[in-house]
Amino acid sequence: MSARAATAALLAAALVYPLLFFGDGAWLVRSNYAIDVGMLALFAAFLGQSWNVAGGFAGLTSFGHVLFFGTGAYCSTILHVGHGVNPWFGWVAATTAGAALGAAVGHLTFRVGLRGSYFALITLAFAETFRVLANSVGFTRGGLGILIPLDQRAAALQFHDPIWFYYLALALCASGLAIAWWLTRSRFGTYLAAIRENEDAARALGIDVVRQKVRCLALSGAMAAAGGTFYAQKYLYIDPSIAFGVDRSVEMLLVAMIGGAGTVFGPLVGAGAVVALGEATRALSDARGLGLILYGLLLVAIVGFLPNGLVGLVRAARRDA
Amino acid sequence: MLEARGVTKSFGGLLALDGATLTVSDGAIVALIGPNGAGKTTLFATLAGFLEPDSGTIGFAGGDVTGLPPHAIAERGMVRTFQITQPFARLSVLENVVVGAYLRTPHRGEAMERAAAVARRLGLGDRLNATAASLTVAGRKRLELARALATRPKLLLLDEVMAGLNPTEIGEIVAIVRRIRDDGVTIFLIEHVMQAVMSLAERVHVIAGGRIIAEGTPAAIASDAAVVEAYLGRGAARRMLHA
Numbered sequence: 001m002s003a004r005a006a007t008a009a010l011l012a013a014a015l016v017y018p019l020l021f022f023g024d025g026a027w028l029v030r031s032n033y034a035i036d037v038g039m040l041a042l043f044a045a046f047l048g049q050s051w052n053v054a055g056g057f058a059g060l061t062s063f064g065h066v067l068f069f070g071t072g073a074y075c076s077t078i079l080h081v082g083h084g085v086n087p088w089f090g091w092v093a094a095t096t097a098g099a100a101l102g103a104a105v106g107h108l109t110f111r112v113g114l115r116g117s118y119f120a121l122i123t124l125a126f127a128e129t130f131r132v133l134a135n136s137v138g139f140t141r142g143g144l145g146i147l148i149p150l151d152q153r154a155a156a157l158q159f160h161d162p163i164w165f166y167y168l169a170l171a172l173c174a175s176g177l178a179i180a181w182w183l184t185r186s187r188f189g190t191y192l193a194a195i196r197e198n199e200d201a202a203r204a205l206g207i208d209v210v211r212q213k214v215r216c217l218a219l220s221g222a223m224a225a226a227g228g229t230f231y232a233q234k235y236l237y238i239d240p241s242i243a244f245g246v247d248r249s250v251e252m253l254l255v256a257m258i259g260g261a262g263t264v265f266g267p268l269v270g271a272g273a274v275v276a277l278g279e280a281t282r283a284l285s286d287a288r289g290l291g292l293i294l295y296g297l298l299l300v301a302i303v304g305f306l307p308n309g310l311v312g313l314v315r316a317a318r319r320d321a
Numbered sequence: 322m323l324e325a326r327g328v329t330k331s332f333g334g335l336l337a338l339d340g341a342t343l344t345v346s347d348g349a350i351v352a353l354i355g356p357n358g359a360g361k362t363t364l365f366a367t368l369a370g371f372l373e374p375d376s377g378t379i380g381f382a383g384g385d386v387t388g389l390p391p392h393a394i395a396e397r398g399m400v401r402t403f404q405i406t407q408p409f410a411r412l413s414v415l416e417n418v419v420v421g422a423y424l425r426t427p428h429r430g431e432a433m434e435r436a437a438a439v440a441r442r443l444g445l446g447d448r449l450n451a452t453a454a455s456l457t458v459a460g461r462k463r464l465e466l467a468r469a470l471a472t473r474p475k476l477l478l479l480d481e482v483m484a485g486l487n488p489t490e491i492g493e494i495v496a497i498v499r500r501i502r503d504d505g506v507t508i509f510l511i512e513h514v515m516q517a518v519m520s521l522a523e524r525v526h527v528i529a530g531g532r533i534i535a536e537g538t539p540a541a542i543a544s545d546a547a548v549v550e551a552y553l554g555r556g557a558a559r560r561m562l563h564a
């Protein structure tokens with residue numbers, strides 16, 4: 001099967017999937033749970049893709065990507081709840097804020113030459129700082145968090161039926177894939193790969209390394225922030241640890257690494273694996289730590305044995321075939 | 322094309338460049354020779370914007386490029402290669418060269434076409450889809466050259482592109498470099514392989530201890546026995562003459 005045909009088949013399957021479970025006319029069995037699991041996988045894939053744009057394609061390994069997610073979630077929610085701004089506009093504002101924050105963090109860190117593990121730690125520090133700030137300043141309502149009033153109309157970016165959030169997540173995931181695909185086909189994406197592989201060589205060939213990295217982090221930040229608004233509108237509640245919790249940073253990174261960092265479909269594959277694993281461990285046991293331990297083991301296994309993730313494994317198998 | 326005046330650069334207490342002054346004229350092939358640690362690579366890195374000189378000026382293509390960042394200097398047409406090759410290891414040979422080609426066109430198709438043409442010209446045609454990491458030393462040297470050439474430079478700074486190659490490979494690179502020049506690219510090269518210097522270069526600058534201590538035609542430099550003996554070690558003059 002060609003890559004194009006496989007992509008079309010995948011898209012068709014994703015479009016049809018919720019119809020198996022939706023409403024009285026469900027083709028298979030009525031199950032909002034099944035639709036939500038699908039939605040979670042697509043959403044995790046999108047957030048993983050946001051990490052992948054920076055960490056996978058450009059080698060900007062971040063440990064604190066939740067920084068952008070939380071900023072987006074708070075941005076649209078505060079605009080909506082505090083200032084009556086329609087969440088659709090809030091979504092645009094949140095995405096813009098994510099881009100601006102990405103550019104700002106990029107400026108601060110890349111201009112002074114921080115990279116590698118220093119960059120990873122800086123992003124982690126930023127995310128933690130934002131979490132602490134969200135806990136203490138007034139306009140986020142601190143640790144109480146913010147409830148979004150129920151208003152289940154599409155115009156208010158809320159939906160009664162979970163199937164619409166599913167399709168919204170699918171749209172996000174598809175746009176993430178499109179962005180990743182574009183990175184494999186454009187000058188910008190090639191420059192990011194060059195920077196990831198060898199910064200000195202990139203500079204020698206005329207690449208403004210700092211500028212391209214800043215642009216990359218802005219793009220990645222915009223995506224994660226868009227994910228933040230989606231989350232807030234789906235669950236109608238955010239607080240500092242939901243918005244800026246380190247576990248979500250880890251999940252974004254894991255999803256991309258397990259699937260294959262720097263590949264177009266890696267985050268989607270990784271999200272499928274992580275969500276399936278999460279649901280399975282939850283079914284097996286209520287122990288809260290179990291999932292995290294499994295994630296940890298999985299990550300060690302991936303880093304140790306599958307540097308190119310599951311996608312890399314498939315590719316290697318194809319080459320051997 | 323290039324004019325460096327009084328370029329000085331020190332690393333802590335070590336004076337790596339000590340008022341280096343030289344010119345490279347349009348369309349020439351000029352060599353820079355000198356003993357290990359003389360400051361050759363440091364000079365190239367400074368010219369190309371990788372190091373900021375402590376003092377001195379660098380003029381290139383009619384403008385002052387002193388203190389400009391490397392990408393701005395590359396954009397203006399001065400591009401260096403690295404003595405220790407710096408491939409984009411996990412990218413294919415073609416993608417490596419495409420990075421260079423993108424400096425002059427944002428279009429992928431055009432960049433790919435130009436890159437493939439340059440790579441073929443440098444004898445990398447049958448390795449286009451191999452990863453750069455899989456190349457031999459000779460292949461990597463060619464890749465350095467191909468990438469730089471794909472940026473359509475006015476001036477190429479080649480840092481020991483022949484080091485570690487066998488005589489056949491050296492002969493091939495010599496021919497390639499000459500053809501690049503004939504296409505209108507000025508060449509400034511660091512080389513320890515004297516046979517190549519003698520056959521390629523029209524002018525030679527000798528650097529030692531960070532200072533340019535002699536300048537002239539290869540023949541004149543080779544017969545400047547005092548200079549050569551003093552700075553390249555005993556027997557060097559004889560070796561050059563017989564190269």
Ligand SMILES: Nc1ncnc2c1ncn2[C@@H]1O[C@H](COP(=O)(O)OP(=O)(O)OP(=O)(O)O)[C@@H](O)[C@H]1O
Nearest residue numbers: 332335337355356357358359360361362363364404
């Ligand atoms: N980044 C650096 N920091 C400190 N010292 C340096 C640095 N780069 C070069 N040097 C020192 O500066 C001097 C000149 O080095 P350079 O690499 O320019 O010599 P070279 O002429 O290219 O030698 P070779 O023929 O071995 O390549 C050497 O003594 C070297 O150790």
Ligand SMILES: [Mg+2]
Nearest residue numbers: 361362363404
């Ligand atoms: Mg050197």
